[in-house]
Amino acid sequence: MTILRARGVVKSYGPTPALRGVTIDVAEGEILAVTGPSGCGKSTLLHCLAGILRPDAGEVSYGEHRLDTWSERMRAKLRRTEFGVLFQFGQLVAELTAAENVALPLLLAGTGRREARTAAVQWLDRLGVADLADTRPGEMSGGQQQRCATARALVTEPRVLFADEPTGALDSRTSEQLLGELVRVVRDQRTTVVLITHDATVAGYADREVPLRDGVLDPSGLGLTAISGRH
Numbered sequence: 001m002t003i004l005r006a007r008g009v010v011k012s013y014g015p016t017p018a019l020r021g022v023t024i025d026v027a028e029g030e031i032l033a034v035t036g037p038s039g040c041g042k043s044t045l046l047h048c049l050a051g052i053l054r055p056d057a058g059e060v061s062y063g064e065h066r067l068d069t070w071s072e073r074m075r076a077k078l079r080r081t082e083f084g085v086l087f088q089f090g091q092l093v094a095e096l097t098a099a100e101n102v103a104l105p106l107l108l109a110g111t112g113r114r115e116a117r118t119a120a121v122q123w124l125d126r127l128g129v130a131d132l133a134d135t136r137p138g139e140m141s142g143g144q145q146q147r148c149a150t151a152r153a154l155v156t157e158p159r160v161l162f163a164d165e166p167t168g169a170l171d172s173r174t175s176e177q178l179l180g181e182l183v184r185v186v187r188d189q190r191t192t193v194v195l196i197t198h199d200a201t202v203a204g205y206a207d208r209e210v211p212l213r214d215g216v217l218d219p220s221g222l223g224l225t226a227i228s229g230r231h
């Protein structure tokens with residue numbers, strides 16, 4: 001079943017379009033990697049699929065919902081309840097402990113403090129960093145920070161996780177450890193993942209890789225690199 005759908009998506013910031021008509025279906029439960037060199041439009045595509053940016057032309061759907069026709073207010077609400085996002089630099093709040101950072105999305109959604117704390121510690125445990133619950137980001141390694149950021153992205157149990165170069169700031173060993181954990185957890189939760197990367201090793205963790213070049217999907221690569229079940 002298709003969970004996310006883009007049809008002819010065009011998006012420009014200035015005179016040159018960053019996306020020039022992208023059509024793609026993301027199946028529920030799949031881990032999709034969007035790959036390509038810096039500047040080819042990967043982040044822009046992710047932002048359009050996640051309802052962060054509204055396309056200039058074309059359609060973006062989440063299930064039966066036409067996100068491109070929705071107001072920012074409605075898209076923001078949908079993002080809070082259905083989507084999780086993970087960026088290259090975890091963007092943890094420096095003043096808060098790991099558990100407080102991970103609890104934040106639940107508190108914003110109205111969950112009580114004690115319940116949010118319990119869930120946060122459980123998610124830190126799933127990512128192998130429960131011992132850091134009361135530690136602040138400044139005292140953690142980059143890999144530990146990204147594990148906390150991953151816990152924060154998943155604590156609301158989103159149906160889709162959008163990850164933009166999630167291991168881009170990590171060395172290859174730490175990167176592969178985090179990806180291994182991430183894949184295990186999202187398989188367990190049946191979370192759909194849209195993963196952006198310019199790194200072939202990272203893309204190897206996905207079920208399917210979609211190459212983007214200068215704002216269009218590379219037709220020669222489309223669908224031919226399906227490697228379901230590799231991990």
Ligand code: ADP
Pocket residue numbers: 013014018036037038039040041042043044045
């Ligand atoms: P990628 O994620 O593949 O590096 P992006 O989607 O970030 O690509 O960028 C695609 C193109 O759009 C690039 O030429 C980039 O400079 C441009 N771009 C991205 N974001 C903005 C922005 N906020 N304002 C102007 N240009 C942008």
Ligand code: ADP
Pocket residue numbers: 038039043164165
């Ligand atoms: P990435 O390759 O991961 O997208 P970038 O360094 O291209 O990272 O972009 C980082 C941020 O800067 C993004 O929010 C993007 O929208 C913005 N950006 C990228 N290119 C431009 C640009 N030419 N003008 C303004 N903002 C830009």
